[in-house]
Amino acid sequence: MRILQTGDLHAHVFPFDYDHDHPIDTLGLARTASLITAARKEVGNSILLDNGDFLQGSALGDYVAYDRGLRDGDLHPVIAAMNVMRYDAATLGNHEFNFGLPFMMAAIRRSQFPFVSANTLIERGETPHDDKRLLPPYVILNRRIRDKTGKAHPIRIGVLGLLPPQFTTWDETQIDGKLFSRDIVETATALIPEMKAAGADIIVVLAHSGIGERIYSNGMENAAYPLARLPGVDALVTGHTHMLFPSQQFANMPGIDITRGTLEGTPTVMAGFWGSHLGLIDLFLEHKCGKWRVLDSQSSIRAIAETTPDGKRVPLVESSPRVLRAVQHHHDATLDYMRYPVGKTKVPIHSFFALVKDCISVQLICRAQQRFVAQKMKRGPHSSLPILSAAAPFKCGGWGGPENYTNIPAGPLHQRNLSDLYCFPNTICALRLRGADILDWLERSAGIFNHVTRGKHDQPLLNDAFPSYSFDVIYGLTYQIDPSQPPRYCPQGTLINPQSQRIRNLHYKGKPLDLDAYFLVATNNYRSSTRSAIYGADASEVVFAEPINIRTILYNEVTQKPVLDARPLPNWSIAPMPGTSFTFETSPDAARFLADLGNIWIDHLGENANGFGRYRLWP
Template identity: 30%
Template sequence: MVVNITILETSDVHGNVLPINYGDNSKSDVGLAKLASLIKEERKKHENVLVIDNGDLVQGTPLTYHYVKKLQNTENPMVRVLNHLKFDAAVVGNHEFNYGMNILKNAVKDSDFPWLSANILSETGDPFLGKPYIIKTFETVKIAVLGVTTHYIPNWENPTHVEGLTFEDALESTKKWVKHLKDTEEPDLIVVSYHGGFERNLVDGSPTETLTSENQGYEICKSVKGIDVLLTGHQHRSIAEMTVNGVLVLQPGVNGETLGKATIQLEKKNNKWEVVSKQGSLLSTKYSRVDADVAELIKEYEQSTQTWLDQPIGNIKGNMAVNSPFEVRLKDNELIEFINKVQMEVSNTTISNTALFHNSSPGFPTNVTMRDIVSNYIYPNTLKVIRISGQDIKDALERSASYFLLDVDGSIKVNPSFTIPKPQHYNYDMWEGINYTIDIRKPIGERVVKLERDCERLDLKEEYDVVMNNYRAGGGGDYIMYQNKQVVKDIPLDMSELIANYIMEKGTIEATVNHNWKVIWNEQQA
């Protein structure tokens, strides 16, 4: 007797439902409305289908941001769609905490499916949402699905959003719960859905991360016996047709671009089910149609969001447009200086850093709307002022300076460590309130050749109050020099709100640039 099981995985959907880019409403092959067509087609083709969301569902677009700010007393639109599609379970991702515990708990309450995370514990020491795993049975084949979340969340998240929670090491928790499953549930198939990625090259096992335990997928495959399938995410990679130590691994990209599919065949031998084949693939949404039912489900949310996005905020006098994101990171510019100015004014601080968060950031046009703000500042970051030393500032600048490499022809390019396994352009910071020069011709770690404050060399032993976003202040992006520093001030409003309020209050913003920093890589720049 043979039974085929189909497991479908979504991950890192990040609030995308309709296939649009909210910056200009242009078409984009993303979102649950297109994934829905693929899921429904797979259910028609196959009898035994299990559908799992692997985390980072409820945050990431103006749709979800507007819901939190204006409509949070209604059903969460992302959950509404998953309920319609009859998902079997969802795993808690790190971005599930971005809007605070109430939003997450309300999403869980609205869900017709369980949310899983075995290693996020409440004050009682139990999984904080009550469900570490689910059991599903198809034609007497018993399947266990264990949910696990990267435990690195406290290093990024606003502490008030995770208050009272303990984040157990994901690898150790997986070992413990897989053993529990085998001892007590005796499943025929064990699936681990891990909101995390891989810390090693999947082919040769060479390390790809050195500073953190944020991603442990490779070690989970190597050291936890009994796992048949490992569903992953978090890194926004596209992974299929791969096995590690006999474990089939999947990762379906980001924003709903693809649907992960695992096909498992089991055969009954000596009155026991055995896995005889495992195959993984990614189904693209590029040629799938928009599911009309899903589009209708969120129609009112979408219309309200679009009206809000077109709300006028103020005007820019001068140029804050982004023509080349690479050029923005090479020398001081009007947009980054403006964001740093906002941060310094609202925090009453004189040193600030920020980033150009993604390479499709358009900058600000002459007439600014909310659409322009959320298109440039895409994360629900808040601000923190932390007290750090001059040496910490220099170390942070050296970390940012590693963003660049010199090519063989002497031209400057982006270090692959900031683009592989996923784009991390948001981990390059630019500063206001200090003067500095980065020389890419120097070795990594020795590139800051000028560092001044008020026309004098920065005292590396002195302490300074610096404002930055909460992700960076916790050490996110391998800025370990910021970890466990004194928090002087915590500003709980989202940066997009702070920017909007600032522009509305001023009415007209003049674009300025004081050229307090630059990057050099040849004699002409020097």
């Protein structure tokens, strides 16, 4: 029996880059659908599952949520595409809640397949058995499968849905007091025997959770390791981290066999993101004495595109016409929405160098947030506090590839350019923090840089395990980052070198930052909800929050100016290190902007096998 998986689609159906207004061959469920059709034809028995994060993440998803809405009887375009492909079951991801609970429920109401989620709770009981849930925790699919002689046999396939318990915190402005959660492993441990008692012959755990630490801890976000060790789990479908399993990304890790595709001996798969891959688990089953058991397995992934030796991405499949037809109307409406003019810019705006120097793509967000909060807080108990602003470069390559950068040419600005600048549906808030908290926040951000040696040439600068969306820049301050010092925090936010200090010359208005003084920091709701992982919850205070999308704030900022002449102001830099050089990757398109960088020296070194440009920085 073949288990087919999609996951982390993030509302990508058409193979189209709405932010840059052109077709693209590396994403879209319409392309994955062709792989699904081919994989089904190869075997007699298969089921198709999705493990969450399907509603949010593209302009199509944003358009339906914010502009069109879901009117009575409307079919969400992603659900329409999934219905066409005859999914058997799906679970929720954390991003399903970004647009609010009513929208999510309206979207999944018209699915022709069941949604399951065991730890999305409307009331938490003493044990998982006592919990009251938003959706069924699992489904048992009654199927008939054929053996190699063609004889049909009944089989009952149990599918259990799980997601990170942190979703209640990440979207607390949307669901606070309405939904609760429970630990992934605790929930699965309680419900797997219940599923067996209900008649499940085999059990598939459909977990919107990645492969994280091997040792179990309560409340784990990425709990695939301990899930794979639970008795009764016949197959594990993972996601959330946008990685690929089995693949070289997990080579030489304990308990992993990337040849067979097992985690702690359990057949496991993870299918990337945005429809980039299809995940497959082939279970070889035996029916004996009235019971089914798994004799063997093979997990694999199939890509919709490949990278040629010269770094070009070429498609391996065409789009499914049925899926395109199901979503065509919404796709066309999204194009109209994204092409709507909103202003002009005198200078190009891009994020190609946002991880190595001041960047206007980040500062535009910071300035808009700062002015909005200043206007809202000009009266009240905190009106005398200075206002800073924090933002991160969301689109800086990474797993998204060499095209995953903000890139807005000089000239007319359209709605799509605002989406290119700010791709998440975050809302505005402000925190009251001491200078010491802000310093520690910056130390956490500085973990994006590898520990380097002064006087050594061509050292890799960026830690690939640190996502760019965690590299917060705090606007209104000036500071340097010294990566010759060890990082104070690891990429997961754990304190590893308490005495280390990478942040140098931290100033506010030309004077050393007073670590005891209080400031307001404009930021987004996601960062506010995860603040305890950055600088300690006890030291922070949310003093302002409104359900206003930051992209709306950007829109108001841009439309109020006849022409945007945006240039970065001094904010942060890598500390000077004579006789030292670093290498880093960014878009190959960045080379044409090297002459505009001012007092920072960067050389273009060509392209690598993955299509990224290679560059050398002399700090």
